[in-house]
Amino acid sequence: MSEINDNVILEAKNLGISFGNNHVLKCVNFELYKNEVLGVIGPNGAGKTVMLNILTGILKPTKGVILYEGKDISHHSVPRRCHEGIGRTFQVPRPFEKMTVLENIMVGGVFGAKLTEKQAKEKAVEIAETIGLQDKLPLFASKLGLLDRKRLEIGRGLATNPKILLLDEVGGGLTETEVGYVIDLVKHIKERGVSVIWIEHIIRTMLEGTDRVLLLAEGENVICGKPLEVMQSKEVSAVYMGGDEE
Ligand SMILES: Nc1ncnc2c1ncn2[C@@H]1O[C@H](COP(=O)(O)OP(=O)(O)OP(=O)(O)O)[C@@H](O)[C@H]1O
Ligand SMILES: [Mg+2]
Structure with missing residues (x-):
């Protein structure tokens, strides 16, 4: 078991949150x-963004814990x-x-990864290459x-030099070709050793761009x-199509 646990970077246990009578996440x-x-x-409205906000510390869950690299970080602040x-x-x-594209990326380096301005600038230029914005560094956002x-x-x-990157609908509103670009970008980020949680409504991103898929509902x-198994599951059709199992 410990072998399996060594491969776990983040664990959410029994997370719950309510806003008044709206019990968005139960468990x-x-x-x-x-x-x-x-x-x-x-x-x-299933609570996907709420879940990301709990993982990053923006929202406090009413119950449950978050283990990151085996440590309970549930009470750590957002910047921490x-x-x-x-x-x-x-x-x-x-x-x-x-601010320019360069400055926007630098902010992440200075405040998120505590780099000096010079280091953050070098890092921002490198990241701009990765994300395909190298020719737009001087443009205003x-x-x-x-x-x-x-x-x-x-x-x-x-x-911010993350070990885990949480993506909230980065493919939303894009064309087919643009979505393909984002899928490739996420693959590239994974190859750099970053673990990713990717919330998305676009089926193709889940089938082509993920290793596993989690369905959050009720x-x-x-x-x-596995992506294909989940996408073809009776659970997914029940949630999205209102179908039942007879
Ligand atoms: N800060 C908040 N205060 C009160 N209610 C909130 C707050 N944040 C989210 N909610 C409620 O929590 C529910 C889940 O919202 P959330 O944004 O997480 O959904 P989602 O799964 O991300 O949906 P979408 O796919 O549309 O982005 C909604 O009913 C929303 O109104
Ligand atoms: Mg959302």
């Missing part, structure tokens, strides 16, 4: 393995978790509009189109397994 359990891309699907290696993107990209904003969002997350982890 969520899952593990993220080292060097894995774990896809997360679930209907609108970021320094410890949990990076994220936001569902709605929110770059500093009046406000000038970027949606794909580039999503790329920048990923770049800002990468600049406040619980319903099923988790």
